[in-house]
Amino acid sequence: MATTTKITRIGFKGSSFRAQPGQVVTHEHIQRYAPSILAEDKHCSRSERYQFIPTGELIYQLSQLGFYPTEVAQGGSRIEGKREFTKHMVRLGHPKLKSLDGTRLEALIYNAHDGTSSWTLWLGGIRFVCLNGHVFGEEVFSARVSHTSRNAIDLVGEALSRAIAAGDTALAAIDRMQTTMLTEEQSRVLAEHAIDMRFEDSIANTGIVPVVAEQVLVVRRQEDAAPSVWNVYNRIQESLVRGGIHYTTTDRNNRRRHGTTRAVSSVDGNRTLNQRLFALATAFEALASGRKNALDFAV
Numbered sequence: 162m163a164t165t166t167k168i169t170r171i172g173f174k175g176s177s178f179r180a181q182p183g184q185v186v187t188h189e190h191i192q193r194y195a196p197s198i199l200a201e202d203k204h205c206s207r208s209e210r211y212q213f214i215p216t217g218e219l220i221y222q223l224s225q226l227g228f229y230p231t232e233v234a235q236g237g238s239r240i241e242g243k244r245e246f247t248k249h250m251v252r253l254g255h256p257k258l259k260s261l262d263g264t265r266l267e268a269l270i271y272n273a274h275d276g277t278s279s280w281t282l283w284l285g286g287i288r289f290v291c292l293n294g295h296v297f298g299e300e301v302f303s304a305r306v307s308h309t310s311r312n313a314i315d316l317v318g319e320a321l322s323r324a325i326a327a328g329d330t331a332l333a334a335i336d337r338m339q340t341t342m343l344t345e346e347q348s349r350v351l352a353e354h355a356i357d358m359r360f361e362d363s364i365a366n367t368g369i370v371p372v373v374a375e376q377v378l379v380v381r382r383q384e385d386a387a388p389s390v391w392n393v394y395n396r397i398q399e400s401l402v403r404g405g406i407h408y409t410t411t412d413r414n415n416r417r418r419h420g421t422t423r424a425v426s427s428v429d430g431n432r433t434l435n436q437r438l439f440a441l442a443t444a445f446e447a448l449a450s451g452r453k454n455a456l457d458f459a460v
Contacts, residue, residue, distance in 0.1 A: 175237040175427070179232040179258075185231065195233040196251045197221070197273070199217070201215070203276075228253065230253055236249070248428050253269075260330055265287055266284060267287055268282060284297045293387075295398070301334065304323065307413070339392075347445065348388055351442070377397045401425070404422040404425070407419070
């Protein structure tokens, strides 16, 4: 594996960095751009019952087992002195985390040293053609360890072993999406549901939907042209998570407003939207393939 690292900075409330394929995020970059990962103790606001689970030390220990960081992120804080302890995320690759047609599985660790989050572990994937980072939900795998658990470190190790074992479940879901095709109408409905998820707060407050299905279904590369559930989902996910869509709306006074959608860049917001979009795509695959009918669940 290459030892040099090319890091991409994504501006948001905090920092996020993604290593290019074949490269890793180094300790120096974590220290510079995501210092909360390397905190050496809990925030002073925490009680004696709070068990410190050091993410930085955990990354080092996991490196001895073949794990390597591919992306790091942390949230910001307006409270002085808290940025070094705030919520953060680490994506980890491992030789036993399999790949399928250009998408490699990764383990995602979420933690905080200020009491705002328990230690959680999810499975996700990175799609090399576009560097779309996916986060799968509880239907694939999840684990949570409380900072008040007596044997928290041991529980973390057990959770990672189970995450690797759950990889086949994730790959099976991706495979079904790749082999199930959507009609033009089904693609549009999937896009509209996804738009409602992304902008639900704005829609509730203003009644305005800033973008339309055609804008998030744009084919950016030839690899995404076929109307499989997987391709359509990736087009939508990239459009909604990365932002940058230009739109024009009319306000209550009938004045035209121009704007550009923002990237979903907060640690929690990015994870939540990605998980909801993956669950949505999974539901549409089940409907389109005939494995489920519309009465079995609400999308």
